Amino acid sequence: MTDPAALPSVIAGYTGAIGRALEAAGVPSGPVFAAAGIEPPGRNDPLERLSTRQVTDLFRICVERTGDPYFGLSVARYIHASNIHALGYALMASRTLWEFCLRLERYFAIVSQAAVLRLERDEQRVLLHFDPRTPLCGETEDAFQAFVLRFMRLLLNAPLAPSRIGLMRACPAGGAEPYYDAFGTMPTFGCREGLIEFDAALIDQPLAGSCPDLAQFNDRIANDCLAKLSRSDIVARTRAAIVEQLSSGHCTRGQIARELGLSQTVLQQRLGERGTGFHELMEETRRELAMGYLRQPELSITEIAFLLGFTDASNFSRAFKRWTGQAPSSVRA
Template structure:
């Protein structure tokens, strides 16, 4: 392995935000179980906080779940944990998610920033005729309870944002069907569930994913997106993609966000930057375009921001250039995008 590849491999060591274990502690207390005893038996520190830099390893989470299941005699304990995880337990990501403009926007945000919550998997949004799939691709083997809690948390957040009885079309789990059967899953998700799949997947009706959400607040979402990107870059300092995205956000408004400027900010040569991005199957131009698109869609939804202001915040030289780029990204002009139904 060469030096560049070695530096990129450091971020492969998986951790999960410690705030996740706060929810586990609350779930234990709700069951009348002393969490101190459980955490001690699992060898996990009691010093937990919602600080995204306070992390637990995948092994610690797995041990903790194993002891939780043992003391509660509940093989479906992951579903219980989902009831006690709040947005604050995911720090900036949680607050940004709840301020999303639509469920599709919510899913896209998970796709971009999930690694702030956990490095165990990656998230992909797959749009199909009539449906949208939120696919969790595993990078490491996680216990069944971790998978259960994650999928249940996503659906619970969606219900809080959209409507109480919201349900997926169907759910696919990676782990095998428990000996106790699929009943608790079917009752929680309200739909057909399937086990033993390559990925963990939630599939939703396409029409419902685009509906405006009553709690949408693009300004809050945008502010927390930027905070999430900053923390993600701190956590994954060896992850060139995360570092480049964060640097682009900081340089865009200067009007001088070039590959050379970004390389200089990261103390890399342009050639090394290009090589490292290529190893992650991307490029500087692709990341610049993606970051501009994401920021543009958030900015345009903020009525207080003019198109001219957005143009220069994103580093475009004039409004016409920005408008052409925005139409390429969304199929609509900034004005039409800002007015639903046009």
């Protein structure tokens, strides 16, 4: 049986931040990458991947060479939106931090397939759960959670301290103070999963950098990347094909099945195994695209209707009211 830790799972562009953190610590990055058997950071292609084991080995050597047990926290300061390709730019253009979280959850596999991000929300709190699929090194956990917080603070342009942080790793011998400096909250170590919890009141504030058309453009690229990464994931492949075909006016189950090289029966069967169906997936995709289009004032309601594959604006309006209980013009206003 193949060891999951040996399978490609992590976006390779992430190593660019590791290299910059090494250089900032006065350690030449080339010999470190060579010792880990990894090519130095090159072009930023989301389909270029590293295994969890490769990343673990790289971080182990980084800690040895720098003598810094908190090296993962240092790496977070050098991760740029571009290191996670189109997803990074889509996140930057999010309307609110809640939209940021939803987008990160949906496309998290682009960043890593070694864990699953799961959101939970009620009236008081929002939780980001990081469920590992394979054992992760502590530096990976440190780097990613610290990066998410830095990114959210940058977009909010205000202090943002989580009400709770949970880490699976053990606390380094030097103590937890560097974590408090990075997170603004003292974490709990040795948890079953990674966890970040926020006050829900903070998460719906409008973000100054919101740009719906840019977010939607990069969502399309991220959606395509996700489908390419997840060839065995029939939901991701079907969603990508729907997005591609909607504006043609020929987005039928038969057409999408042909695009995927499947019969209609097999397509529906495989979607059913994932707890959905073609009609449900098409409705969900149309609804999500519609909300993005309505935030673009240059698009008329009629143009949006045709972009979503409706024959006229009245059909779109009826569908939108069924989805949301409101008319498109009301949501836009």
